[in-house]
Amino acid sequence: MSELQLPPSRGLSRRRFLGGLAGSALLLAGCGGGEGSSRANRTFANEAEKWRQYDGFKLTFVTENTPPSTGIKQLVDRGDFKNLTGIDVEILQQDLPVMLQKAELDLRSGGTTYDLIYAQDKPVTSVLADYLEDLRPYMEDDSLPQADGGYDEGTWYPNYLDVASYAYSDRLISLPYDAADAVFCYRRDLFEQYAGQFQSEFGYPMQYGPDTTWKNVLDFATFFNRLNASDPTVPYGMGLHLGQFAWTTQLDVQRMLYSHGQWREFDIDDVQGSKDPGATRWGDDQSIRGLELYKALFDQSTPDALSLGTVEVADAYNAGKIAMLTQYHEFAASFEDPANAGGGGRTAYDVCPKGDRQYLAGNGELVNGTNCGIGGISINAAASEDQKRAAYMFAVWATNVENQAENLKISGGTPTRLAVGDRPEVEQAQGQPYGTGDTGRVGPSQYPNALTFPAVTVGMADPNAVLGPKIPKFNQYVTIVANEIQAMCAGNSDPEATAKVIQSRTDELHGA
Amino acid sequence: MTTNPRTGTRDDVTQVQDDRADVRGDDLLPGPAVDARDQVVRGRGSRIAGVVITAFLGLYVIWTLVPFYIMITSSFKASDAAFALPPEGDWGGAVSQLFVFSPTTEHYRGLFAQGEFERYFTNSVVAAVASAVISVVFGTTAAYAISRGRFRGKRDLYFWIISTRMAPVVAVTVPLYAIFKNFALLNTLPALILAYTVFNLPFAIWILKGFFDSVSYEIEEAYMVDGHSRWQALWKIIPLVAPGLAAVVVLCILLAWNDFIFAAVMGGEAAKTLPVATQGLKSASGIEWGQIMAAGVVTVAPMLLLGIVIRKYMVQGLTMGAVKQ
Amino acid sequence: MAVDTATPGAVLGTPRPNTPRARRYLAPLLLPAVILLALLSIYPFVWLIYMSFHAVGLAPGAPSEFVGLDNWQRMFTDSQYWASWGVLARYSVVSMVLEVGLGTLLAILLNRSKHEKLLITVLLMPMMMAPVVAGLLWQYLYNGTFGWYFWGLRSVGLLDEGTILGSADTALWAIVAVDVWEWTPLVALIVLSGLKLVPQDQLEASWMDGAGPVRSFFQVALPSIKGSLMIAILLRFMDNIRIIDHFIALTGGGPANSTKVLPLYLYEQSFSFFELGYGASIALTLLLVTILFGKLVVNRFEEREPRPSKKDEELV
Numbered sequence A: 001m002s003e004l005q006l007p008p009s010r011g012l013s014r015r016r017f018l019g020g021l022a023g024s025a026l027l028l029a030g031c032g033g034g035e036g037s038s039r040a041n042r043t044f045a046n047e048a049e050k051w052r053q054y055d056g057f058k059l060t061f062v063t064e065n066t067p068p069s070t071g072i073k074q075l076v077d078r079g080d081f082k083n084l085t086g087i088d089v090e091i092l093q094q095d096l097p098v099m100l101q102k103a104e105l106d107l108r109s110g111g112t113t114y115d116l117i118y119a120q121d122k123p124v125t126s127v128l129a130d131y132l133e134d135l136r137p138y139m140e141d142d143s144l145p146q147a148d149g150g151y152d153e154g155t156w157y158p159n160y161l162d163v164a165s166y167a168y169s170d171r172l173i174s175l176p177y178d179a180a181d182a183v184f185c186y187r188r189d190l191f192e193q194y195a196g197q198f199q200s201e202f203g204y205p206m207q208y209g210p211d212t213t214w215k216n217v218l219d220f221a222t223f224f225n226r227l228n229a230s231d232p233t234v235p236y237g238m239g240l241h242l243g244q245f246a247w248t249t250q251l252d253v254q255r256m257l258y259s260h261g262q263w264r265e266f267d268i269d270d271v272q273g274s275k276d277p278g279a280t281r282w283g284d285d286q287s288i289r290g291l292e293l294y295k296a297l298f299d300q301s302t303p304d305a306l307s308l309g310t311v312e313v314a315d316a317y318n319a320g321k322i323a324m325l326t327q328y329h330e331f332a333a334s335f336e337d338p339a340n341a342g343g344g345g346r347t348a349y350d351v352c353p354k355g356d357r358q359y360l361a362g363n364g365e366l367v368n369g370t371n372c373g374i375g376g377i378s379i380n381a382a383a384s385e386d387q388k389r390a391a392y393m394f395a396v397w398a399t400n401v402e403n404q405a406e407n408l409k410i411s412g413g414t415p416t417r418l419a420v421g422d423r424p425e426v427e428q429a430q431g432q433p434y435g436t437g438d439t440g441r442v443g444p445s446q447y448p449n450a451l452t453f454p455a456v457t458v459g460m461a462d463p464n465a466v467l468g469p470k471i472p473k474f475n476q477y478v479t480i481v482a483n484e485i486q487a488m489c490a491g492n493s494d495p496e497a498t499a500k501v502i503q504s505r506t507d508e509l510h511g512a
Numbered sequence B: 001m002t003t004n005p006r007t008g009t010r011d012d013v014t015q016v017q018d019d020r021a022d023v024r025g026d027d028l029l030p031g032p033a034v035d036a037r038d039q040v041v042r043g044r045g046s047r048i049a050g051v052v053i054t055a056f057l058g059l060y061v062i063w064t065l066v067p068f069y070i071m072i073t074s075s076f077k078a079s080d081a082a083f084a085l086p087p088e089g090d091w092g093g094a095v096s097q098l099f100v101f102s103p104t105t106e107h108y109r110g111l112f113a114q115g116e117f118e119r120y121f122t123n124s125v126v127a128a129v130a131s132a133v134i135s136v137v138f139g140t141t142a143a144y145a146i147s148r149g150r151f152r153g154k155r156d157l158y159f160w161i162i163s164t165r166m167a168p169v170v171a172v173t174v175p176l177y178a179i180f181k182n183f184a185l186l187n188t189l190p191a192l193i194l195a196y197t198v199f200n201l202p203f204a205i206w207i208l209k210g211f212f213d214s215v216s217y218e219i220e221e222a223y224m225v226d227g228h229s230r231w232q233a234l235w236k237i238i239p240l241v242a243p244g245l246a247a248v249v250v251l252c253i254l255l256a257w258n259d260f261i262f263a264a265v266m267g268g269e270a271a272k273t274l275p276v277a278t279q280g281l282k283s284a285s286g287i288e289w290g291q292i293m294a295a296g297v298v299t300v301a302p303m304l305l306l307g308i309v310i311r312k313y314m315v316q317g318l319t320m321g322a323v324k325q
Numbered sequence C: 001m002a003v004d005t006a007t008p009g010a011v012l013g014t015p016r017p018n019t020p021r022a023r024r025y026l027a028p029l030l031l032p033a034v035i036l037l038a039l040l041s042i043y044p045f046v047w048l049i050y051m052s053f054h055a056v057g058l059a060p061g062a063p064s065e066f067v068g069l070d071n072w073q074r075m076f077t078d079s080q081y082w083a084s085w086g087v088l089a090r091y092s093v094v095s096m097v098l099e100v101g102l103g104t105l106l107a108i109l110l111n112r113s114k115h116e117k118l119l120i121t122v123l124l125m126p127m128m129m130a131p132v133v134a135g136l137l138w139q140y141l142y143n144g145t146f147g148w149y150f151w152g153l154r155s156v157g158l159l160d161e162g163t164i165l166g167s168a169d170t171a172l173w174a175i176v177a178v179d180v181w182e183w184t185p186l187v188a189l190i191v192l193s194g195l196k197l198v199p200q201d202q203l204e205a206s207w208m209d210g211a212g213p214v215r216s217f218f219q220v221a222l223p224s225i226k227g228s229l230m231i232a233i234l235l236r237f238m239d240n241i242r243i244i245d246h247f248i249a250l251t252g253g254g255p256a257n258s259t260k261v262l263p264l265y266l267y268e269q270s271f272s273f274f275e276l277g278y279g280a281s282i283a284l285t286l287l288l289v290t291i292l293f294g295k296l297v298v299n300r301f302e303e304r305e306p307r308p309s310k311k312d313e314e315l316v
Helices: A011-031 A046-052 A069-076 A080-085 A094-108 A119-133 A160-165 A186-195 A197-200 A214-230 A246-259 A285-299 A309-318 A329-333 A385-398 A401-411 A418-422 A424-429 A450-458 A474-489 A495-510 B013-022 B034-043 B046-074 B091-099 B106-114 B118-148 B154-168 B169-182 B189-213 B217-225 B230-257 B261-267 B274-279 B289-309 B311-318 C020-052 C068-075 C079-111 C114-130 C133-141 C148-155 C171-195 C201-206 C211-242 C245-250 C262-271 C277-304 C310-315
Strands: A058-064 A088-094 A116-120 A173-187 A236-237 A320-330 A348-349 A372-379
Touching: A011 A069, A011 B118, A058 A069, A058 A372, A058 A385, A069 A080, A069 A088, A080 A088, A080 A372, A088 A094, A088 B289, A094 A116, A116 A119, A116 A285, A116 A385, A119 A214, A119 A474, A160 A173, A160 A372, A160 C310, A173 A186, A173 A385, A173 A450, A173 B289, A186 A197, A186 A329, A186 A348, A197 A214, A197 A285, A197 B106, A214 A236, A214 A285, A214 A320, A214 B261, A236 A309, A246 A285, A246 A309, A246 A474, A246 C068, A246 C201, A285 A495, A309 A320, A309 A329, A320 A329, A320 A418, A329 A348, A329 C201, A348 A450, A372 A385, A401 A418, A401 A474, A418 A424, A418 A450, A474 A495, A474 C262, B013 B106, B034 C114, B046 B091, B046 B289, B046 C079, B046 C114, B046 C133, B091 C148, B106 B118, B106 B289, B118 B154, B118 B189, B118 B230, B118 C020, B154 C020, B154 C277, B169 B189, B169 B261, B169 C020, B169 C262, B189 B261, B217 B230, B230 B289, B230 B311, B230 C020, B230 C068, B261 B274, B274 B289, B274 C133, B274 C245, B289 B311, B289 C114, B311 C114, C020 C277, C068 C079, C068 C277, C079 C114, C079 C171, C079 C211, C079 C262, C114 C171, C133 C148, C133 C171, C133 C245, C171 C211, C171 C245, C211 C277, C245 C262, C262 C277
Parallel strands: A058 A088, A058 A116, A236 A320
Antiparallel strands: A116 A372, A173 A320, A173 A348, A173 A372
């Protein structure tokens, strides 16, 4: 990763992070850090002994049923963690809405069914922040084993720590554990095949790169849909995320809007969020322009776009029915499967499209708006002191470089540690460094997800990444957004009315 | 065939008793002789009508069975490739896709190998059977008392019992959740068993009362005259309602087994049942249709078997006694 | 086979134990069930009322806060609440019309079929399937990439644009189809039992007279099956309020809330957003409607049962 020009990271958050460490040191001095624990502040002869201090304990980790957790479960099942610590870990995997329901029911009622919670940044963390343990004292605790790479912001992929670890305060409540970052995926074979025809019709080449705008993507999609009208074997243009899961619909619109003047939904800090977000920005000119663009893309999508959610749109792409889409980078593993009609070395991965001046209201910056769901691993604050310390050891273990790399290998995980990308075999799997020559990555590869890492590192860095909004009623908010956008796409209302309805309903939700 | 004696149209008491006693008979819907029915159609000479009727019934059977066929075959199809559809309008391709494939048990092995599916199966069995047993035991005594007793407010008691059975599941889930939380019952099988009893107990009372009503009181009287106590007399007439008890057990199991909402909200991992586990196979990174179909087969197969066993009482149970044989 | 529109089971005019001595036996028989049921239904019901006037806190240290009529006021001004009643009504009415129409036709044909027993076994099958599994199965059949029903509808040209569950115009009707698939047989079997009450010779005579199947149905059969039809309709209406598993599995209420029936909205408010107090208010209104329907059903059941005479009651 060394040759990459990473944009400077947010000074603010690093400062806050360090400040947090100082604060936690004070806290430790004040209360001894591990009250109620017989093992806190003990000295151990060596690291191995530190790892074994909770021999015989049992932990329960509730998480999502996605590949990164399946990979960690495989590592646990084959005894990696048990051999190191003597701790049994039960990993419960659920569909995210169900997982959230379970975790929320337990944590909100002060339960301790789960010691460890998969804290998907906005749907879980911003809702349950108050019930998650502050990890800073643990990081400073010499009687606990710590991660090799440390926890500094620079050891993670850009912004991951900011997204996953904070909500409403300086408390560090989560370690980045897995990630779903939006990248642009397109059928390179088709882009090459129809390059000439597109150029003659639209007057510019059909090539994708970091400067390709949403307007260009709309042109590409229009072109493919025209071809499809006369030849059904050509895929439709653009895939969208409009199905059942409201959050992914909100993300789909959000990254497009952010591309245009870094438009954000609320006037709040992107990292910390706010429990009282106040009036939303929905309903302003930029939101209306953005929805016009979204509707235009919808019209150049598949006819069944309204029923395609994140999973279904990937199925449709794999079946060769769609030429391009923004998708979360963990899906590269399935896109590279040679058995799929659209997959197996035909897909290129790049950063999400840039905003287009034509859809910009005012004169903000045009960026490659990218968003994500960073899954953190968090500890139930209601658990006993020793359970929490044991849980912390698992969190450290699950997010260290070694296991993140192993997970990538065995299950198509999505590492959060930058150092994983620096490993020679993974670096090689990524192809050329970003920004040199042709930027789209193509497979095949032993580490298909690695093909997306160059795009991820650029997309998730400033100024492209949009991290928020972290608000307590996040799930209600995205339900409003998704419902109204679906209604707009179904032809029940126009972009302006839609933006206004989202505004009034959201403000009603927040009493603004 | 009998009509309701209360309508007073026909049949005397003995006939009703005979019908009730003949529970081992397997004829689901005893009706007039078969040949008479055929004559009606042929007698009219309308062969066309016969063809139309057969065609309609045939189509309806196909419409009913096709989802089962697709579920079962899909659960034996290997990879996503086997799930691909032929081009639209390619009926030949469709036929070969639907009927010709090399079956594999990988989805079933997957279900039971990686997961805790055996445990979910056991949870389903325990929750369903326990709730059925509780409901039938308490339901039997209550139904007997209601059937034999005359007391003030019987009709109101009745209505209260039946309306409990009709309450919207979600509406009941909200307070039950709060209550079970207070008693630290969440995420346990006892919580599910109690929740199912909310619906199964009134159901058992309701149906079993009908069975007791049809047993003549003189039989118990005779026992009591012989010196048996009332409890002994009740015990003696249990064999006469045994088919009803069996049917109610199965119907209670069916209702509990097929529940989703209670188990999803209150079951947790420790008390996860098959329907919840099946729904849980959907994930944000891919839907394994083969495995979901296999889980569906595992969930529905035991109920199909039970359904055939008590086919005779199934209709009565599903209509809450509005219809009976 | 009989349709018993009173209570299940034929009540025989046998003497009943009315003496105080007999009642001593009745109480221990009756009370366990009644107490258990009371704990599981009246206690929750009181809770529900309590919750509807509170902002319910889940945490042990955070008790519920009394909010007066806030939840109720919110409900009456919540446009989605009323829209969800509308979706529920549309869904119920359409599935009802289809199920009653198809079910009656099926019953008539079954009544004259030689293969009645076999056919009934087949018809029972969908009813044995857990509704959430049925929902998942049909979601697969409707799927735009793998679904055979999607493929079939496209191939015969019945579906031009969009997918079945993806369009607000078709999603609700797609779930209606699942309901029809699973529960039409129930209607058919109820109606069939009613038809069995019609003396076969009457039906035949009517046919012989040349009345034709349609007229003989309306003149002879319909009057006798009216009671069973009513029961079928009420039971199905109540189940539509009771069970939302099809919706959870198939659409989750989308697209654009077009399939968000009221019980599903209640589920979302209570168990996705944890607005348990508001959920309780919605639950109470649903409960009220169900109890009204329940009263109608029970009245049907009991219609012909002679009310216990005053004298009987005075004995107790």
